[in-house]
Amino acid sequence: DQQVKQNSPSLSVQEGRISILNCDYTNSMFDYFLWYKKYPAEGPTFLISISSIKDKNEDGRFTVFLNKSAKHLSLHIVPSQPGDSAVYFCAASAMSGGSNYKLTFGKGTLLTVNP
Amino acid sequence: SAVISQKPSRDICQRGTSLTIQCQVDSQVTMMFWYRQQPGQSLTLIATANQGSEATYESGFVIDKFPISRPNLTFSTLTVSNMSPEDSSIYLCSVQTGGNNQPQHFGDGTRLSIL
Numbered sequence: 027d028q029q030v031k032q033n034s035p036s037l038s039v040q041e042g043r044i045s046i047l048n049c050d051y052t053n054s055m056f057d058y059f060l061w062y063k064k065y066p067a068e069g070p071t072f073l074i075s076i077s078s079i080k081d082k083n084e085d086g087r088f089t090v091f092l093n094k095s096a097k098h099l100s101l102h103i104v105p106s107q108p109g110d111s112a113v114y115f116c117a118a119s120a121m122s123g124g125s126n127y128k129l130t131f132g133k134g135t136l137l138t139v140n141p
Numbered sequence: 142s143a144v145i146s147q148k149p150s151r152d153i154c155q156r157g158t159s160l161t162i163q164c165q166v167d168s169q170v171t172m173m174f175w176y177r178q179q180p181g182q183s184l185t186l187i188a189t190a191n192q193g194s195e196a197t198y199e200s201g202f203v204i205d206k207f208p209i210s211r212p213n214l215t216f217s218t219l220t221v222s223n224m225s226p227e228d229s230s231i232y233l234c235s236v237q238t239g240g241n242n243q244p245q246h247f248g249d250g251t252r253l254s255i256l
Contacts, residue, residue, distance in 0.1 A: 028183075030183070058242055060244055062247075067249070067252075068250075069145070069147075069233055069235075069247035069248050069250050071247075072142070072244040072245070072246060075242070075244055077242055115184070117184075121242060127172055127189060127245075128199070129184070129186065129245060131183040131185075132183055133183045134183065
């Protein structure tokens, strides 16, 4: 049973446009959410996070939105650049549940930004 | 963030053999973890490497198969024992510095293929 789902295996966007990557979760105990970017032959790199007390967090071109009632979060990249082409992983943890270190990951979405 | 070095970066091994993967961090960290990413799958937590005591394993992972050492706050090893083709995966070390609501940071991983 996958508790974190990224239903789009891939996404293709034109340079300069917005990229929207989506993530759904089923575990209501999750209260901390993260996005990681992964290039081939490298480990995941932390991008941005959000705790459940917020519904939006912004860092430069990257914004994460959290809709707790829908158990849905999204990552917006504006404007998209060719260097953003990578696999993006959504991850979640239950900070208040004792296992605050355990990250549960989605399967990832391959973003391709075309020049 | 901490610089995390993993060795080896990749290896091809014969079934029935064992391989030890090393993870070195350039600063002392409280929490170190080992993950596995099987082909086409998400990252899955194997265990938390505890300094000075036995590792804490997640459901489905056992010490006999994945013995872990953590002799100090900057170093850990993961051994994949008695390997079979099903163990072909990327194995990743991660660290968490600071307290709650802090992201984990990952090494570049070890790409392991079992023949």
